[in-house]
Amino acid sequence: MAIRPLHDRVLVRRAEEEEKSAGGIILTDSAKEKPMQGTIIAAGHGKILTDGGIRALDVKVGDKVLFGKYAGNEVKVDGEELLMMREEDIMGVIE
Amino acid sequence: MAIRPLHDRVLVRRAEEEEKSAGGIILTDSAKEKPMQGTIIAAGHGKILTDGGIRALDVKVGDKVLFGKYAGNEVKVDGEELLMMREEDIMGVIE
Amino acid sequence: MAIRPLHDRVLVRRAEEEEKSAGGIILTDSAKEKPMQGTIIAAGHGKILTDGGIRALDVKVGDKVLFGKYAGNEVKVDGEELLMMREEDIMGVIE
Amino acid sequence: MAIRPLHDRVLVRRAEEEEKSAGGIILTDSAKEKPMQGTIIAAGHGKILTDGGIRALDVKVGDKVLFGKYAGNEVKVDGEELLMMREEDIMGVIE
Amino acid sequence: MAIRPLHDRVLVRRAEEEEKSAGGIILTDSAKEKPMQGTIIAAGHGKILTDGGIRALDVKVGDKVLFGKYAGNEVKVDGEELLMMREEDIMGVIE
Amino acid sequence: MAIRPLHDRVLVRRAEEEEKSAGGIILTDSAKEKPMQGTIIAAGHGKILTDGGIRALDVKVGDKVLFGKYAGNEVKVDGEELLMMREEDIMGVIE
Amino acid sequence: MAIRPLHDRVLVRRAEEEEKSAGGIILTDSAKEKPMQGTIIAAGHGKILTDGGIRALDVKVGDKVLFGKYAGNEVKVDGEELLMMREEDIMGVIE
Numbered sequence: 001m002a003i004r005p006l007h008d009r010v011l012v013r014r015a016e017e018e019e020k021s022a023g024g025i026i027l028t029d030s031a032k033e034k035p036m037q038g039t040i041i042a043a044g045h046g047k048i049l050t051d052g053g054i055r056a057l058d059v060k061v062g063d064k065v066l067f068g069k070y071a072g073n074e075v076k077v078d079g080e081e082l083l084m085m086r087e088e089d090i091m092g093v094i095e
Numbered sequence: 096m097a098i099r100p101l102h103d104r105v106l107v108r109r110a111e112e113e114e115k116s117a118g119g120i121i122l123t124d125s126a127k128e129k130p131m132q133g134t135i136i137a138a139g140h141g142k143i144l145t146d147g148g149i150r151a152l153d154v155k156v157g158d159k160v161l162f163g164k165y166a167g168n169e170v171k172v173d174g175e176e177l178l179m180m181r182e183e184d185i186m187g188v189i190e
Numbered sequence: 191m192a193i194r195p196l197h198d199r200v201l202v203r204r205a206e207e208e209e210k211s212a213g214g215i216i217l218t219d220s221a222k223e224k225p226m227q228g229t230i231i232a233a234g235h236g237k238i239l240t241d242g243g244i245r246a247l248d249v250k251v252g253d254k255v256l257f258g259k260y261a262g263n264e265v266k267v268d269g270e271e272l273l274m275m276r277e278e279d280i281m282g283v284i285e
Numbered sequence: 286m287a288i289r290p291l292h293d294r295v296l297v298r299r300a301e302e303e304e305k306s307a308g309g310i311i312l313t314d315s316a317k318e319k320p321m322q323g324t325i326i327a328a329g330h331g332k333i334l335t336d337g338g339i340r341a342l343d344v345k346v347g348d349k350v351l352f353g354k355y356a357g358n359e360v361k362v363d364g365e366e367l368l369m370m371r372e373e374d375i376m377g378v379i380e
Numbered sequence: 381m382a383i384r385p386l387h388d389r390v391l392v393r394r395a396e397e398e399e400k401s402a403g404g405i406i407l408t409d410s411a412k413e414k415p416m417q418g419t420i421i422a423a424g425h426g427k428i429l430t431d432g433g434i435r436a437l438d439v440k441v442g443d444k445v446l447f448g449k450y451a452g453n454e455v456k457v458d459g460e461e462l463l464m465m466r467e468e469d470i471m472g473v474i475e
Numbered sequence: 476m477a478i479r480p481l482h483d484r485v486l487v488r489r490a491e492e493e494e495k496s497a498g499g500i501i502l503t504d505s506a507k508e509k510p511m512q513g514t515i516i517a518a519g520h521g522k523i524l525t526d527g528g529i530r531a532l533d534v535k536v537g538d539k540v541l542f543g544k545y546a547g548n549e550v551k552v553d554g555e556e557l558l559m560m561r562e563e564d565i566m567g568v569i570e
Numbered sequence: 571m572a573i574r575p576l577h578d579r580v581l582v583r584r585a586e587e588e589e590k591s592a593g594g595i596i597l598t599d600s601a602k603e604k605p606m607q608g609t610i611i612a613a614g615h616g617k618i619l620t621d622g623g624i625r626a627l628d629v630k631v632g633d634k635v636l637f638g639k640y641a642g643n644e645v646k647v648d649g650e651e652l653l654m655m656r657e658e659d660i661m662g663v664i665e
Binding site for chain 6: 382383384385386387388391422424427428430431432453
C-alpha cells in the first residue's frame with residue numbers, strides 16, 4: 001500500500017530512539033529530548049506557485065532530514081506510524 | 096441529484112470504519128482514531144489563480160485520499176453524509 | 191426593486207425547509223440542521239484581480255447552490271429575507 | 286464645503302428611517318433593524334493596485350447602495366452626519 | 381528645523397478646536413468629539429511598491445485632510461505637537 | 476569593531492537626552508518622554524524585493540532620523556548601546 | 571556528520587560567553603544578557619522566491635553574525651548544541 005503525497009508534502013519515517021543516541025543529531029527541547037530526524041519515503045511532485053507553475057522539491061526519497069518537534073501529521077500506514085509534512089517543515093538534510 | 100464542487104473543492108465519501116481496520120491507512124489522534132480517508136466522488140474544475148487563470152487539480156474522481164481530521168464541511172446528499180473540502184486539505188493519494 | 195451585487199457577490203434566496211426534506215441536500219451541524227442551499231437571483235460582474243482586471247463568476251442567476259451556515263449577510267428586499275454572499279462562500283452547484 | 290475621498294473611498298448619506306419602511310431594502314440584524322442603505326455623494330478616483338496603477342470604482346455619485354451595519358467611519362460635514370467607507374464595504378447597488 | 385517624512389508618510393498639523401466648531405467637518409465618536417482634521421506640512425516622496433518602484437502621493441503640502449482618531453504618531457517639533465501618519469490613514473481632502 | 480547591517484536594516488545611535496531639550500524634535504508618549512531620534516552609523520545594502528531584486532535605502536549613514544519608541548533591537552557594541560532597526564521603522568529624516 | 575540547511579536557513583555556532591565579555595558585541599535584554607552572536611558553519615543555497623526562483627544568501631560560512639535572542643531552533647550535532655535559523659533572523663555581520 002503506497003501513498004503519493006500531494007504537492008510539497010513528503011512522507012517521513014522517524015528515526016528510532018537508539019540510532020540517535022550515539023553521536024547523532026537531535027533537536028533538543030527544554031522539556032525532553034524527542035527524535036526529530038527521519039528518512040523521506042515518499043515525496044510530492046513540487047510546490048504549487050502563485051502563478052500556477054510548480055517548483056520541484058529540494059529533498060528526495062531516501063534523504064535523512066531534520067524537522068521541528070511538532071512538524072507534520074501522523075499517518076498510520078500498514079500499522080506503522082509515519083509523518084506527513086511539508087518541505088517547508090524540513091530544516092536540513094543530514095549528509 | 097449531483098453536486099458540482101466549485102473551483103478547488105472536491106466532494107469526498109469517507110471510508111467505512113471496517114474497511115480501514117485491516118492494514119489500512121489511518122491518521123491517528125491522541126484522543127481517538129477516526130476515519131480520515133475517503134474517495135473523491137466529484138471535483139471542481141481547478142484552483143483560481145491570483146491572475147484570474149485556473150490550475151487543474153492534481154486529484155480526480157475515484158482517487159482514494161488522505162485528509163486531516165477536521166478537513167472540509169459535512170454535506171448530506173440524498174441522506175448520505177459526504178465531505179466537501181479543498182484540494183489543499185488533501186495530504187496524499189493512496190495508490 | 192432590483193439589486194445589482196458588486197464584484198464577486200451574489201444575492202441568494204434560501205430554499206424553503208420543506209423542499210429540502212425529501213432526499214434533498216443539506217449541510218448538517220452538530221447543533222441542528224438548517225437550510226443551506228438556495229438559488230442565485232442576482233450576481234456581480236466578477237471578482238476584481240490584484241492587477242485590476244476582472245474574472246467572470248463561475249455561477250449565474252438561476253443556479254442552485256450550496257453554502258456554509260454562516261455565509262453571507264441577510265438583506266431584506268420588499269419584505270423578503272435574502273442573502274448577499276461572495277462566490278467564494280459557495281461550495282458547489284446542484285445539478 | 287466639499288470633501289474629496291481618497292482612492293477607493295466614498296462618502297455616503299444614509300437613507301432616512303421612514304423612506305425605508307414601505308417595501309424598502311434593509312439589512313436585518315438579530316438585535317435591531319438599522320438603516321444600511323444610502324446614497325453616494327462623493328467618490329475617490331479609484332483603488333490603488335499593487336503595481337501602482339489605479340482601478341476606477343464601480344460605483345459613482347448618486348448611486349443608492351447597500352452596506353454592512355458597521356461599514357465606514359462617521360464624518361460630520363456642515364452639521365450633517367455622513368459615512369466615509371471603502372468601495373469594498375458596498376455590497377450592491379439598488380437599481 | 382525641518383522633517384522629511386519617509387516614503388508614504390506625511391506630517392500633519394491638527395486643526396484647532398475652535399476653527400472646527402462653526403459648520404466645520406469633524407469625525408464624531410460616541411465617547412467624545414475630538415479634532416480629526418489638519419493640514420499637511422511635509423510629505424514623503426511616495427509609496428514603495430512591491431516591485432521596488434514608487435508611487436507619488438495623492439496629497440500634497442497644504443492639503444486640508446480628514447483622518448481617523450487614532451491615526452499616526454505624535455511628534456513634537458520645536459515645541460509643537462504634530463502627527464506623522466501614512467497616506468493610507470487619510471480619508472479625504474477638504475476642498 | 477564594525478557591524479554591517481543586513482538588507483533593509485540600519486544601526487542607529489540614539490540622541491542624548493540633553494541635545495533634544497532645546498527646541499529639538501521628540502516623540503511624546505502619555506507615560507513619559509523618551510529620546511526617539513538618532514543618527515544612522517551603518518546601513519544595509521537595501522530591501523530584498525519579492526522578485527529577488529534589491530531596492531536601495533532612502534536613508535544613509537549620517538542621517539538624523541525619527542523612529543518609534545519601540546523600534547529596533549538594542550545592540551551593545553564596544554560597550555555602547557545602539558539600535559538595530561529596519562528602514563520601515565524610520566518615520567522621517569531631520570534636515 | 572554534516573548538515574545541509576535547506577533554502578534560506580543557516581546553521582550557527584553560538585559564541586562562548588567569555589569571548590564576548592571584552593569589548594564584544596552583545597544584544598542586551600532587560601532580564602539578563604545572553605550570547606547572541608555566532609559563526610555560520612553551514613548555509614542553504616538561497617531563499618525560494620514566489621515565482622519559484624532562488625536568491626543567493628547575503629551571508630556565508632565563516633561569517634560572524636548577530637541575531638535575536640529567540641532566533642532559530644537548537645540542534646544537537648555530535649553532542650554540540652547549534653542553532654538552525656533563517657537568514658531573515660540575522661541582523662548583521664561583524665566585520
